[in-house]
Amino acid sequence: MAQRDWDSGLYDRFGDERQRAAADLLAAISGHAFSRITDLGCGSGLSTALLARRWPEAAITAIDTSADMLAKAHERQPGPRYLQGNIAEFNPETPQDLLFANASLHWLGDHDRLMPQLLCGLNPGGVLALQMPDNLDEPSHRLMDDVAREQPFAEAIGTAPPRRHELLTPEAYYDALIPHCASINLWRTRYLHRLPNVDAIADWFASTGLKPYLDALPDSQRTAFRSRYVQRLADCYGVRADGSVLLAMPRLFIVATTRPRTTTTGALTP
Numbered sequence: 589m590a591q592r593d594w595d596s597g598l599y600d601r602f603g604d605e606r607q608r609a610a611a612d613l614l615a616a617i618s619g620h621a622f623s624r625i626t627d628l629g630c631g632s633g634l635s636t637a638l639l640a641r642r643w644p645e646a647a648i649t650a651i652d653t654s655a656d657m658l659a660k661a662h663e664r665q666p667g668p669r670y671l672q673g674n675i676a677e678f679n680p681e682t683p684q685d686l687l688f689a690n691a692s693l694h695w696l697g698d699h700d701r702l703m704p705q706l707l708c709g710l711n712p713g714g715v716l717a718l719q720m721p722d723n724l725d726e727p728s729h730r731l732m733d734d735v736a737r738e739q740p741f742a743e744a745i746g747t748a749p750p751r752r753h754e755l756l757t758p759e760a761y762y763d764a765l766i767p768h769c770a771s772i773n774l775w776r777t778r779y780l781h782r783l784p785n786v787d788a789i790a791d792w793f794a795s796t797g798l799k800p801y802l803d804a805l806p807d808s809q810r811t812a813f814r815s816r817y818v819q820r821l822a823d824c825y826g827v828r829a830d831g832s833v834l835l836a837m838p839r840l841f842i843v844a845t846t847r848p849r850t851t852t853t854g855a856l857t858p
């Protein structure tokens with residue numbers, strides 16, 4: 589089935605909520621001075637704009653696979669260098685001081701190998717700061733799989749639903765990164781986003797988690813899949829006293845700092 593490009597308009601519908609995690613990640617590193625920054629998976633530029641505002645003097649590069657997202661990012665935040673490319677092949681010409689990856693690395697697999705590989709793109713004392721949704725066990729995602737197993741969708745989707753990759757455990761990320769790092773700061777936050785109704789949950793994920801499922805279906809079944817998904821969501825997400833629903837979004841954060849350069853005398857330099 590034809591895979592559709594990411595849709596920056598849909599993604600930005602919940603821009604304020606999505607930006608909260610990026611802002612929390614940025615807050616954890618905002619005391620640093622960075623000259624060279626790459627935003628890995630910049631999307632529509634929400635994260636790039638935060639970086640440009642905090643480090644206006646820095647040389648910022650932003651990469652993404654999606655042409656639509658890059659066009660939107662450029663419109664939102666002119667100034668950084670925007671490149672179409674795959675994070676899996678990231679290999680900067682010049683080592684960077686900060687690699688910022690907000691809500692992008694969960695779309696790639698093989699994290700045991702990817703995480704140390706990303707550190708190779710950093711200067712000594714450089715920082716890899718990343719945040720990934722850790723929500724595959726939430727009803728929002730389990731229900732995508734459930735609906736995918738129902739007919740007529742199962743026929744098009746097949747027996748293995750197009751789930752994104754499972755994250756490693758926080759301990760496994762620590763073990764993969766610590767041999768190359770001076771320090772690692774990990775934390776997990778469970779946001780509770782107030783949305784007007786369950787239909788908005790489907791809208792939220794239409795540009796992200798639901799996308800691989802919709803991509804696997806013929807055009808003629810996409811609306812029916814979404815309707816069935818909304819019907820199932822209504823069983824799990826209770827309506828609050830004001831008519832809204834609360835979408836739980838657990839997210840894993842990692843800030844890994846590589847070792848500073850050592851001089852021949854063994855002294856540390858930044």
Ligand SMILES: C[S@@+](CC[C@H](N)C(=O)[O-])C[C@H]1O[C@@H](n2cnc3c(N)ncnc32)[C@H](O)[C@@H]1O
Nearest residue numbers: 629630631634635652653654674675690692695
């Ligand atoms: C959920 S958006 C996050 C965007 C942005 N960082 C933000 O904070 O709003 C994820 C982005 O990662 C991009 N992406 C997914 N896999 C990628 C890959 N392998 N290489 C580069 N970009 C990728 C998608 O195109 C999408 O724009």
